[in-house]
């Protein structure tokens with residue numbers, strides 16, 4: 001018997017959520033082109049060769065909003081698997097309340113501050129309302145979402161919480 005195993009290829013991405021000091025507001029950007037066009041999201045993108053994930057997160061934040069972050073706090077890893085696509089997106093999630101520079105609209109993003117209690121979920125990724133409660137409660141987590149090829153329908157997810165960031169890498173969602 002031949003067992004067919006689908007190869008999984010992982011690609012590294014970053015996602016940065018900028019919050020105000022009292023964490024009542026979040027800076028989102030309306031994606032103007034490419035993957036996720038028309039959706040409000042944090043700032044981020046692919047990690048490039050030769051940079052650390054954190055360097056990639058800082059670079060994407062700067063490229064997409066013109067902001068510099070003083071420090072980034074890691075909050076989790078979110079995996080996305082789309083039906084029929086062997087690539088798994090490994091999205092490393094960071095947050096900061098400490099940014100400097102002038103916020104600008106860029107080719108990629110139209111930025112806007114939102115009240116945390118009033119986010120535009122109908123124009124955001126459908127996974128956001130699932131993991132946002134964990135994020136806003138300050139939890140550290142890892143989660144894997146399974147999407148249909150329509151990039152819209154979630155067929156399932158599995159998640160685990162970590163007690164510290166250093167624990168994150170060791171989490172196996174399949175055990």
Ligand SMILES: CNc1ncnc2c1ncn2[C@@H]1O[C@H](COP(=O)(O)OP(=O)(O)OP(=O)(O)O)[C@@H](O)[C@H]1O
Pocket residue numbers: 013014015016033034035036041042043044045046047060080089091125126127128
């Ligand atoms: C499926 N559900 C999802 N839910 C929440 N966030 C999601 C997401 N899927 C992708 N994301 C984020 O969207 C950005 C895409 O990045 P993306 O534009 O592709 O990368 P990058 O800027 O390098 O691209 P180009 O320079 O245009 O090639 C990146 O932050 C990534 O973490």
